[in-house]
Amino acid sequence: MAGSDRALMAGVPELLLLQLLARRTMYGYELAQQVRLASRDTLAFGESVLYPALHSLEQRRLLQTRERTVDGRVRIYYELTAKGSTRLTQLTAEWRRIATGVEAVLAAGPHG
Amino acid sequence: MAGSDRALMAGVPELLLLQLLARRTMYGYELAQQVRLASRDTLAFGESVLYPALHSLEQRRLLQTRERTVDGRVRIYYELTAKGSTRLTQLTAEWRRIATGVEAVLAAGPHG
DNA sequence: TGATATACATCGTATAACGAGGTATATAAT
DNA sequence: ATTATATACCTCGTTATACGATGTATATCA
Numbered sequence: 224m225a226g227s228d229r230a231l232m233a234g235v236p237e238l239l240l241l242q243l244l245a246r247r248t249m250y251g252y253e254l255a256q257q258v259r260l261a262s263r264d265t266l267a268f269g270e271s272v273l274y275p276a277l278h279s280l281e282q283r284r285l286l287q288t289r290e291r292t293v294d295g296r297v298r299i300y301y302e303l304t305a306k307g308s309t310r311l312t313q314l315t316a317e318w319r320r321i322a323t324g325v326e327a328v329l330a331a332g333p334h335g
Numbered sequence: 336m337a338g339s340d341r342a343l344m345a346g347v348p349e350l351l352l353l354q355l356l357a358r359r360t361m362y363g364y365e366l367a368q369q370v371r372l373a374s375r376d377t378l379a380f381g382e383s384v385l386y387p388a389l390h391s392l393e394q395r396r397l398l399q400t401r402e403r404t405v406d407g408r409v410r411i412y413y414e415l416t417a418k419g420s421t422r423l424t425q426l427t428a429e430w431r432r433i434a435t436g437v438e439a440v441l442a443a444g445p446h447g
Numbered sequence: 448t449g450a451t452a453t454a455c456a457t458c459g460t461a462t463a464a465c466g467a468g469g470t471a472t473a474t475a476a477t
Numbered sequence: 478a479t480t481a482t483a484t485a486c487c488t489c490g491t492t493a494t495a496c497g498a499t500g501t502a503t504a505t506c507a
Binding site: 228230231232233234235237238239242243245246258261262263265266313314315317318320321322323324325326327328329331332 | 340341342343344345346347349350351354355357358370373374375377378425426427429430432433434435436437438439440441443444
C-alpha cells in the first residue's frame with residue numbers, strides 16, 4: 224500500500240464497462256464518453272485504462288467484438304457475452320457488498 | 336485485469352484502518368475484529384492484508400506505534416497522526432466520489 | 448496550415464490484496 | 478499431560494491493475 228488514491232478505482236472499470244455494455248453495444252471511444260455521462264462527470268478513465276480493460280475482458284470471453292468502418296475510421300464494437308452477463312451480476316453483488324460494508328464503518332465513526 | 340473479485344477491495348483496508356483508528360487507538364488483532372464488527376460481518380481481511388497495511392501506514396507517518404506488553408503478549412498499538420487524519424478526510428471524500436459515480440452508472444442500467 | 452476531435456493502441460511504473468506459511472504465549476477442554 | 482483454540486505478531490511470492498506518457502492515423506473546422 225502506498226497511498227495513491229488510485230487504489231479505490233481498482234475493479235471499477237471492469238464493472239462499469241460490463242454495465243454499460245449490458246445496455247447496448249458500443250465501441251471504445253463511445254464507452255469512454257458514456258462513463259463520464261452515466262456517472263454524471265464523477266468518473267472518467269483514459270485510454271490507457273479503457274483499452275487494456277476491454278482487451279482483457281475480450282480475452283476472458285466476457286465481451287466479443289465486431290469490427291466496423293464508419294467514415295473512414297475503424298471502430299471496434301464490444302458486445303456482452305452470456306458469460307459477461309453472469310460476471311456482471313456477480314461483480315455488481317460484490318460491489319454492493321463492499322460498498323455496504325464500507326458505509327457501515329464510515330457511518331459508525333466521526334466523519335460519519 | 337484478470338477477473339478476481341479482489342480488485343474491488345483495493346484501497347479499502349487503508350480507508351477502514353484509518354477510520355477505525357480515528358475513533359480510538361487499537362492494536363492489530365483488535366483491528367481485525369473491529370473491521371468485522373463495524374462492517375457487520377460484511378468485510379474482513381486476514382493478517383496478510385492487515386499487517387503489511389499497518390506497516391505501510393506507519394512508514395508513511397499516517398500512524399504511529401506504541402508497544403505494550405499485556406499478559407505476557409506483546410501488543411503494538413496504532414495511533415492516528417495528524418497527517419493520518421488529513422489523509423482519512425481525503426480518502427473518505429475519494430471513496431464517496433467513486434461510490435456515487437458507480438451507483439449512478441448502476442442505477443442507469445438494468446440490474447438497477 | 449494548424450488545431451481539435453475521433454479512434455485505436457502499448458510500455459513501464461508503482462502498488463496492493465491475498466493465500467500459504469511461520470513463530471510464540473495463554474487458556475480451555477479432553 | 479496433551480491437544481485444541483484463541484491471541485498476537487510476521488513475511489514471501491503471486492497476480493493483478495490503474496495510469497501517465499507516448500505513438501499512429503483520419504476527419505473536420507478555423
